[in-house]
Amino acid sequence: MVTRRRVVAGSIGGLLLSSLNGPLAFGAAEAGEEALIQLPGKRPLIKRTFRPPNYETPLADLRPQFTANDTFFVRYHLASIPEIDPRIWRLRIGGTSANRALELSLDELQRDFERVQLAAINQCSGNRRGLFAPRAGGVQWTYGAMGNALWGGVRLRDILNRAGVKADALEVVLDGGDGAPLPGTPDFVKSLPVDRALDANTLIAFEMNGKPLPHWNGAPARLVVPGWTATYWVKHLTSISVEPKAFDGFWMKSAYRIPTGAFPGARFASQENAQTTPITEILINSLVTSHANGDRLKLGRAAELAGWAWDGGSGISAVEVSSDEGRSWRPATLGAAPSPYSWRGFRLPLDTAKPGPLRIAVRATGRNGARQPEQLTPNPSGYHHNMIQTLTLEVA
Amino acid sequence: MNTQLRCASALAAALFASLAVAAGEESIQLQDAPDRDLVVARCSVCHSVDYVQMNAPVLDRTGWQKSVRKMIDQFGAPIGEEDANRIIEYLATHY
Numbered sequence: 213m214v215t216r217r218r219v220v221a222g223s224i225g226g227l228l229l230s231s232l233n234g235p236l237a238f239g240a241a242e243a244g245e246e247a248l249i250q251l252p253g254k255r256p257l258i259k260r261t262f263r264p265p266n267y268e269t270p271l272a273d274l275r276p277q278f279t280a281n282d283t284f285f286v287r288y289h290l291a292s293i294p295e296i297d298p299r300i301w302r303l304r305i306g307g308t309s310a311n312r313a314l315e316l317s318l319d320e321l322q323r324d325f326e327r328v329q330l331a332a333i334n335q336c337s338g339n340r341r342g343l344f345a346p347r348a349g350g351v352q353w354t355y356g357a358m359g360n361a362l363w364g365g366v367r368l369r370d371i372l373n374r375a376g377v378k379a380d381a382l383e384v385v386l387d388g389g390d391g392a393p394l395p396g397t398p399d400f401v402k403s404l405p406v407d408r409a410l411d412a413n414t415l416i417a418f419e420m421n422g423k424p425l426p427h428w429n430g431a432p433a434r435l436v437v438p439g440w441t442a443t444y445w446v447k448h449l450t451s452i453s454v455e456p457k458a459f460d461g462f463w464m465k466s467a468y469r470i471p472t473g474a475f476p477g478a479r480f481a482s483q484e485n486a487q488t489t490p491i492t493e494i495l496i497n498s499l500v501t502s503h504a505n506g507d508r509l510k511l512g513r514a515a516e517l518a519g520w521a522w523d524g525g526s527g528i529s530a531v532e533v534s535s536d537e538g539r540s541w542r543p544a545t546l547g548a549a550p551s552p553y554s555w556r557g558f559r560l561p562l563d564t565a566k567p568g569p570l571r572i573a574v575r576a577t578g579r580n581g582a583r584q585p586e587q588l589t590p591n592p593s594g595y596h597h598n599m600i601q602t603l604t605l606e607v608a
Numbered sequence: 609m610n611t612q613l614r615c616a617s618a619l620a621a622a623l624f625a626s627l628a629v630a631a632g633e634e635s636i637q638l639q640d641a642p643d644r645d646l647v648v649a650r651c652s653v654c655h656s657v658d659y660v661q662m663n664a665p666v667l668d669r670t671g672w673q674k675s676v677r678k679m680i681d682q683f684g685a686p687i688g689e690e691d692a693n694r695i696i697e698y699l700a701t702h703y
Contacts (some may be wrong), residue, residue, distance in 0.1 A: 249632055259632075260662060261655065261656055261662060262629075262630040262636070262656035263630040263633055263655055263656040264655060265630065291655060305661060315666070347665060347666040347667065349663055349667055350635050350663075351662070368689075390656065393654050394654060394682065394684050394686070396684015397654065400681070466682065485635055
């Protein structure tokens with residue numbers, strides 16, 4: 213099923229400035245066509261590419277505290293995606309720095325290890341790349357290459373400990389069942405520093421929001437690395453290797469890298485060089501879900517701004533809203549956070565007493581003191597788009 | 609079957625399998641111009657050609673050049689020099 217709709221895109225970097233009074237850029241509304249297309253088992257999502265499938269969640273579907281399984285975004289690098297029969301699926305654990313090799317069925321994984329649940333944001337490194345200025349090549353996501361879910365599974369640590377981690381272990385290498393049509397294309401394989409792999413919050417999940425993982429989100433089991441961008445959350449997980457040296461595959465050495473020292477966040481020392489380093493933690497960010505840029509408000513009628521704020525796990529301490537282009541800020545009311553890795557709601561009444569444009573800016577601050585920036589930090593791949601969101605609403 | 613023939617038919621089978629398009633993909637229409645069919649045939653082996661449309665506002669001639677070289681040099685696309693140049697020319701001219 214293909215449907216089309218008119219979509220008002222967010223502020224396009226600084227290309228369409230309609231106001232330069234304050235430090236913040238307010239973009240004019242730009243109408244564009246976006247295709248809403250339905251994958252099997254999903255509701256209509258914003259199609260970026262058919263094959264490999266890349267689909268983002270429409271803004272309206274990001275309003276619930278937990279993003280529904282059938283509206284959660286879909287992101288693949290390679291087009292051969294297996295339909296895995298969970299009865300014959302096996303997870304292999306081993307590697308040079310493991311004491312022994314294991315092979316686990318889904319039943320064994322679910323039965324033999326302590327079950328845990330954790331609410332966490334799953335956000336693509338390139339979320340909002342399509343809003344970058346200067347433009348960056350890659351999937352042109354807007355706001356919906358992310359979602360918040362309750363992940364259910366077991367701790368990666370418990371599995372690694374059963375295999376036995378040797379003292380010389382440096383990285384844990386993770387491979388999934390997806391592959392490329394051509395044999396020469398690098399398989400999508402990722403690694404984690406051994407400390408992050410052994411973190412109590414790093415999970416192998418087989419449930420999402422209380423149900424089995426959807427096919428398009430990594431069935432029957434995927435990695436969950438709360439606080440780190442989704443590139444590490446390997447889907448259709450098939451093998452885990454504990455290794456004494458840095459993994460040198462394409463998806464670590466050449467892709468998903470940012471300029472060294474340009475951003476805050478955990479360091480991945482074994483993969484770092486003087487120029488570039490792997491992207492790691494999600495940076496502080498927020499998203500207005502109650503309104504989109506260009507929306508109209510009825511003069512004198514009560515209206516409320518609402519949305520989500522999140523970071524890489526320190527937790528959100530404040531969300532502030534400005535209606536004078538960043539000169540003054542008012543604190544929004546914060547909601548509960550199911551976990552520090554989940555997003556946290558905010559809300560604030562809007563002043564609809566005067567007709568005309570209402571320029572809104574929202575910024576979040578974390579418990580670690582980090583605050584959303586006014587400007588983007590340019591980087592070749594368009595990662596870490598977390599600048600203060602601005603919206604122009606029309607009161608009439 | 610000799611080795612060469614076996615390899616050739618295995619490759620043909622691999623290409624055939626990978627050309628299985630995703631539902632809806634057949635609706636994509638690239639600009640009608642010389643070498644469009646070459647671009648569609650070569651690029652579609654691994655991905656739908658909406659990647660071309662999506663990156664059109666982002667990539668200039670140099671960008672397309674880098675992108676095509678990346679597919680050949682890093683992603684293993686079996687595309688010769690002459691076809692690569694024709695593909696780059698089509699993309700740079702029409703997108």
